Amino acid sequence: MYEVLIVDDERSVVEGVAATLPCDELKISTIHKAFSVTDALSIMRRSSIDLIITDIRMPGISGLELMDKVHETSPSTQCILLTGYAEFEYAKRAIIGGASDYLLKPVNDDDLIRAVDKALGTVRREWEALISRDHTLKTMRDNLPLLRRDLLLELLQGHALPRAALDERLSSLMIPLSQGDSVALLLIRMEEPFVHYNYKDRTLLEYAVSNVAEEVLRDHCQVWLCKETHGYLAFVVKRSVKEQPRGVPKSSAREQLERLGELIQRQVQTYLKGAVSVVIGEEGPFPEHLALTYSSALTAFRKHISSGKGYLVSLGEHQERASVQTLRQLYEPPTVQDLLEAGRWDAFEAKLSLIFKELEQDFSDSAEHAFETFCAVTGALAFIAHKSGYGLFDFLPPSERASLTFESFETFGQLKEGLFRLSALMRTSLEREAADGHSKLIYKVHRFIEEHLDKPISLQMIGEYVHLHPVYVSQMYKSVTGESLTDYMLRIRMEKSAYLLKTTNLKIYEIGNKFSYQNAPYFIKQFKKVYGKTPQEFRDEHSV
Known part of the structure; x- marks a missing residue:
């Protein structure tokens, strides 16, 4: 949904343009109105405007200058310029300044609607470009380590992913594993003196330990790592083909991983002057084996209280199983x-x-x-x-x-x-309370509108009255009643106007004034929009 700002020092022009725009068809959620450039800039600071429709000639700052100021802070905002003067210099300046369109007053309704539709189409295409495939791929590359970590955490925690979806994510994240590969899990925990470091130093230390472990493992394995939710370093390793000759029993694979784990411990002690504990899981098929071996590795850490010097535990093929299983x-x-x-x-x-x-x-x-x-x-x-x-x-x-x-x-x-x-x-009980809360809020909104029908009413005013954000009030009202607030205010004003037309001798402009329509032609236009006939035609039909 889009937000549109109309700027003109003549109120009748602003109201006429606003009344002309079919908001639902153009997907316009809010129309802001300003009667000077100062008001317009104030609204721009408070709201995210997609399109400005502005007069060129206004007291003080012109519409052309307003367009320049807007493009300095919000280049994506489109501008349509209105003028009563068919001067070439204005048109040239509008084109150079990047105006979406340039319309002469009095503006034809169809021309205005086409211009607004075109401008909002430009806004939509610019947003679509932001989420295009190229942009998405660039963003993914920029965030590759984080995305790899998130996927590994999902698999460690047992999230079941469809095969095709997992294959696609492995490929897009350039992870050198395929479903069914034989993998093992190494879990590393910081020990003395690292456990006493502050957050910043410990983060740097974890990065250094990860580099040491990768250096040790990468000559023998393909490695995928992350820091898991308990603060441990998790390494999924797939031993290279040359390290897995046909006929070599699994015990040899386990022994090789144990030697690599011990080497990691020695390198950390030598170069980083501290200890780590390492739990090595059994090899098994990727990805279904990960959650099981991860759970076993966490259990191993819970069962072994470290003295601070670090230890190595290998979860052997015949390890004793806990008699009590997890729900x-x-x-x-x-x-x-x-x-x-x-x-x-x-x-x-x-x-x-x-x-x-x-x-x-x-x-x-x-x-x-x-x-x-x-x-x-x-x-x-x-x-x-x-x-x-x-x-x-x-x-x-x-x-x-x-x-x-x-x-x-x-x-x-x-x-x-x-x-x-x-x-x-x-x-x-909770759903009934939520429904009751909506009913009370709608009653307050209706009461406020009824009490202020003789004045212009904005969503901002309604939001301030009920102490809620105007966008939330608008969306909640539409979802509960099926009618937008703008449509409700128009309908209630026209219904009361129709009643006065039938029951009083008030002049048409006097009835319009009672419901904040200071411009009689605009009131007549709005009435015809609802009833399909002018106020006079309506009165004539219902006269006794």
């Missing part, structure tokens, strides 16, 4: 809290169904996993309740509040039913 659906992104914060209640309920499906299939006799689910879900619901200004118990009838404890649920079915009921009560 995967509960923590797989997006989490229940993510969905609740986004207001995606349907997706939250679907996620809850998947959690209980996994509970019933894999942990049917585990009270601990059921308790884990109860805590995680009620915690997420309580967080949303508190953000909304309520307590969790506020959504339950008084007779049910005492039953919101884990011990009150004897079966998975009861727990599932209880959590779904709690979420449904919250959803109903």
Whole structure:
């Protein structure tokens, strides 16, 4: 949607141009009006204007000078110049200054609409150019390290990407891996004395450790690295083909990675005077193996409390598995809290169904996993309740509040039913409150308009009255009522005008004055726009 500014020292011209423009057809969200260049510049400082329609000859600064000032600060803003003088010098100056069009007064409505459509088309094409393929590719190259990091984090955290989408991202980010490649994960943690460094020094140190590790690994492996969410350095490595002769057992591959891990530790100690711990995962198929080995590597770090000197752990093929497994659906992104914060209640309920499906299939006799689910879900619901200004118990009838404890649920079915009921009560209450809030806001907007029909009313004035941004008020009003604020104000003024035409002997210009139309021809034009006939024709039809 576009914002247009009309500038002329004659109010009737400004109002006439504004009334002529079909805003919905031209995708114009806001029309700003200024009656001097000073007013126009003030509006430009507050709003992002896409098109200025300005008279050339005005007291003080001319429209040509205004165009120059606008292009100094906002080169993308288009300008249409209006003039009552068909002078060659004006036209020449307008063309040199970069005006989108040059129209002679009185302006023909169709010519004006075509000129505005052409100018806004230029604005649209310039924005499209900004997001063109070449620009996108350049931006991607500039942000390549960050984009590579983001993709690796997604895979480490178990995000499932469609095969074609993953292939495309690997190719565009120039990552030398293919789906099905055998890869291993190395996780590196800073130890003494690095853990005591301040943020800036530690960031530089992590960069240096990454360089050391890459230097050690790159002669033997293709490497993809990032700093993961716990602050560890994660390296996905694919050993070179020459390092994997046919028939060599996996234990040899593991031993080679262990030697490289030890070399990284020695180089860091020698050149950076500090220690790092290294966890080396088993090789497995890319990408599905990454999330599993990453989880195992994090578990290894949690199980090994370092003395500060650094250690190396290799997750061998026959490593002992933990007897207690993780409830995967509960923590797989997006989490229940993510969905609740986004207001995606349907997706939250679907996620809850998947959690209980996994509970019933894999942990049917585990009270601990059921308790884990109860805590995680009620915690997420309580967080949303508190953000909304309520307590969790506020959504339950008084007779049910005492039953919101884990011990009150004897079966998975009861727990599932209880959590779904709690979420449904919250959803109903919060959505009703949001709807009530919109109704109250619309009532306040209507009351303000009714009380100020005899004056020009702008979105800015309405926004200030309800203490909200005018763009938000406009969008909210349109989404709830299906009618724009501009259309509503026009309709209510014309309806009241029609009533006075039928019931009083007031002159037409007097009726127009009552509803802020100081220019009788403009009032007649607006009335005909709504009723399809002039006020006099309307009065004649309804006279007794």
